[in-house]
Amino acid sequence: MELQEALTQITEIRLQMARTEVFRGYRAVPAAFSGALALAAAAIQALVIVEPLQHTGAYLSLWIGSAVVSGASAVMEMVIRARYARSPFTRELTALAMEQFFPCLAAGGLVTLVIVQAAPASIWMLPGLWQVFYSLGIFATCRLLPRSMSAVAVFYALSGLATLTLAQGDRALSPLAMGIPFGVGQLLAAAVLYRTLERNHDAA
Numbered sequence: 001m002e003l004q005e006a007l008t009q010i011t012e013i014r015l016q017m018a019r020t021e022v023f024r025g026y027r028a029v030p031a032a033f034s035g036a037l038a039l040a041a042a043a044i045q046a047l048v049i050v051e052p053l054q055h056t057g058a059y060l061s062l063w064i065g066s067a068v069v070s071g072a073s074a075v076m077e078m079v080i081r082a083r084y085a086r087s088p089f090t091r092e093l094t095a096l097a098m099e100q101f102f103p104c105l106a107a108g109g110l111v112t113l114v115i116v117q118a119a120p121a122s123i124w125m126l127p128g129l130w131q132v133f134y135s136l137g138i139f140a141t142c143r144l145l146p147r148s149m150s151a152v153a154v155f156y157a158l159s160g161l162a163t164l165t166l167a168q169g170d171r172a173l174s175p176l177a178m179g180i181p182f183g184v185g186q187l188l189a190a191a192v193l194y195r196t197l198e199r200n201h202d203a204a
Helices: 002-020 028-048 056-084 090-118 120-144 149-166 175-203
Strands: none
Touching: 028 056, 028 175, 056 090, 056 120, 090 120, 120 149, 120 175, 149 175
16 A cells, blocks of 8 residues: 555656656647648638638638648657657656647537537637637646747737637638638747757757
8 A cells, every 4th residue: 555655656746847847849840840731721722612611521621631730740749759758757748748738629629510510600710719729728738838838829819819800701711810820820839949949959
């Protein structure tokens, strides 16, 4: 019994120490790739899906597919770095970061499913809602990241509210409503990550 309690305490201590570390699993290259992919998806939508409100299936496939590819690239980078990292807390930090970010992804996915199935007339709201949910995910992981990443979270929150306000009627599901926020937002995140985590760390 005492051994089990000791192991539990050790686990809690390791987790607490991991919380005080800066998570370096988010990297600039996957973030920049995600931003470039968002801009490319916006260009594809503008050329192929001229009337997105009439072709919501194609619209959702394009943007959800882009999100899956972006997320997979980021997760792959984190898993590889966690596997070969020297720090004993890297795996704990990686698991903690994923744990903190997952609820916003789950909420965004469930809200998307409900709107598509039960309220298709409200599909125009999805771009703004996705941005707001993404900002919440960044806010949730900000304790593990450099403080300047909170500016990226604020950017997504404001862009989501602006999209909900402006991207209505004829502008609903505009490629700009997704391309500009996620393109600029991810490139901004890449710049912050490189400047605060990678440039000085890699040089050292």
